[in-house]
Amino acid sequence: MSSAGDARQRVLKPVGAAVLALLGVGAILSGVAFGAGSVDSPGPGMWPAVLGGALVLSAVAFLVLNRDGKEGAFGREVWNALIVVGSIVAFVLLFEHVSFLLASVVLLAGCQVAAGATRWLTIAITCVVGTGAAWLLFFVVLGVTTPL
Amino acid sequence: MDDFLLGLATALTWQNLLVVFVGVLVGNLIGVLPGLGSAGTIALLLPITFAMPPESAIIMLAGIYYGSAYGGTITSVLLKIPGEATTIVTTFDGYQMARKGQGGVALGISAIGSFVGGTIAIVGLLFLAAPIAELALGFGPAEYTLLALTGIVLVAYLANGGLLRGLVVAALGLLLATIGTDPITGTARFTFGIPELGGGIEFAAVAMGLFGIGELMHTIEESRRNPAASLEYGRVLPNRTELRRSTAPFARGSVIGFLLGVLPGGGATIASMASYGVEKRVSRTPGEFGRGAIEGVAGPETANNAAANSSFIPLLSLGIPANTTMAVIFGALMIQGITPGPQLIQTNPELFWGVIVSMFIGNIVLLALNIPLIHVFTRLLSAPMRLLGPLTLLVTLVGVYSINSSIFDVWVALAFGVLGYVMKKFGFEVAPLALAFVLGPLLESNLRRALLQSDGAFSIFVTNPVFLVLVGGAVAWAVLGWRGRRRAVAREEVDVPS
Secondary structure, eight states, X not given: OOHHHHHHHHHHHHHXXXXXXXXXXXXXXXXXXXXXXXXXXXXXXXXXXXXXXXXHHHHHHHHHHOOOXXXXXXXXXXXXXXXXXXXXXXXXXXXXHTOHHHHHHHHHHHHHHHTTOOOHHHHHHHHHHHHHHHIIIIIIISOOOOOO | OHHHHHHXXXXXXXXXXXXXXXXXXXXHHHHHSSSOOHHHHHHHHHHHHTTSOHHHHHHHHHHHHHHHXXXXXHHHHHHSOOSSGGGTTHHHHHHHHHHTTXXXXXXXXXHHHHHHHHHHHHHHHHHHHHHHHHHHTXXXXXXXXXXXXXXXXXXXXXXXXXXXXXXXXXXXHHHHHTOEEOTTTOOEESOTTOGGGTTOOOHHHHHIIIIIIHHHHHHHHHXXXXXXXXXXXXXXXXXXXXXXXXXXXXXXXXXXXXXXXXXXXXXXXXXXXXXXXXXXXXXXXXXXXXXXXXXXXHHHHHHHHXXXXXXXXXXXXXXXXXXXXXXXXXXXXXXXTOOOSTTHHXXXXXXXXXXXXHHXXXXXXXXXXXXXXXXXXXXXXXXXXXXXHHHHHHHHHHHHHHHHTOHHHHHHHHHHHHHHHHHHHTTOOSHHHHHHHHHHHXXXXXXXXXXXXXXXXXXXXXXXXXHHHHHHHHXXXXXXXXHHHXXXXXXXXXXXXX
């Protein structure tokens, strides 16, 4: 692995293990709060507490045993993924508060740019055709109601 | 016989003939396009099935499953890109055959093998599903706890990232499944005052997030570096010599696929890999493998379709999904108000037998579609994913919303999509999470009931016949694996001159 990859792994691996451990501790505490009960009469909190314990143990095992270095798989392409996520967030907000048509156009345009489309005419045609087809399928044929 | 006739009557209605055709066709098309797998496609199409009768819905979803198992073969052979995980091994020899101008023959043999494997598995399903369901009627909480646990552990064990990562992901899936109202006491857990979480997280949103949005994010990312497709494949129908060489692999692949498909946690991917290993081992010319051996295509392609069909046995007979696609179909049944399990054969016989018989028809459709229409499917390979990816994403998002007309479900799907994307980047596979999420409520409620029944004594599990069978299976698995490794080492020692 490159030195940049090593450095990334040195940071990401403990961070990943810490997130898992935190989740586990949260589950244990919540399980106790729900009422863990006893082995002969398990309460609603027992199973989450057991799973929380398993997560804490696996976080430790992950930190100590796992040396495959797969934590360094993030590269520049992550920016494209962020554009996709941003487009989806915009889609959901616009769909809920403005209109499906605008939301769909924003989503399709954003994702095509993230995927490397450069011809604006192709992007525009895909936006119009895709939005129209989805509108017809869901809101006309299947009778789905919009949130507005 | 009456049951078979009932299934025949259900499967042969024009509506069900239409849905099986549509299912196989859609499965084939999706399988051809790298990115969205069968689980994602089924999750994506769930909203369309809501208006259908339950048997038609499941017949269509089943058609998508085994249709996509074949569709993935086309990209494996022509592009060396497996459209589905089940066709990874087909790239080894199928692509080499394509480089020699025999891509069409590889695809033709795959179609015939898929038909043979699928048909043999359906015969097994026809005879075994009902007796297993009858046996399972006597199962109590302890047996179900053990079966659910075995399914989750096996999927974690077989996950690409390794056992530790698989178990971590499975534990996360089980924890996420506890969100909502406790099934026994009615206590609200991890709802954080959000009313939508009271009934738990919608499984369709989880599946569409993990397998739809997460995979599409990768596909859109990957579409920047998709290689150009070579669409030359030559003749499709195999000659007599090629068929003769493929006969024994067809037979062995059918048996291997059927057996591994039935196992909880097993499935088409491992069946195809096991079949490839067996074919290479029994071959008189193992050196040909990896250089275009037709047996290396015939066996695995037969096995993956046999396993895709036989994996319906644990779902329909026990209510335990054997893999993630079955988990999504399990979710589809629950949405239709049907609980899969041993009672299904009595409460919904038309669904139980109709789905099984429709698979016969689906396999004939698969063969009939793939040999004459191979040209149409290969043309699809030139469709740019930078256009198809965003369109599929739009349909996925509106599809999630349409399940309950809920924007909250879309946020949930987005959260799981990002989780799936990040997990893949970190080398974690999402399959154990999805399966654990589906089996979580079943596992927890049966575990607690079993402990209540036994006054907290864990002997209720270890003295159980199901436990003994599972331990026996694990020991046999370990011994066979050890012997296989020993033989491999011995062969290497012979091959390496001293």
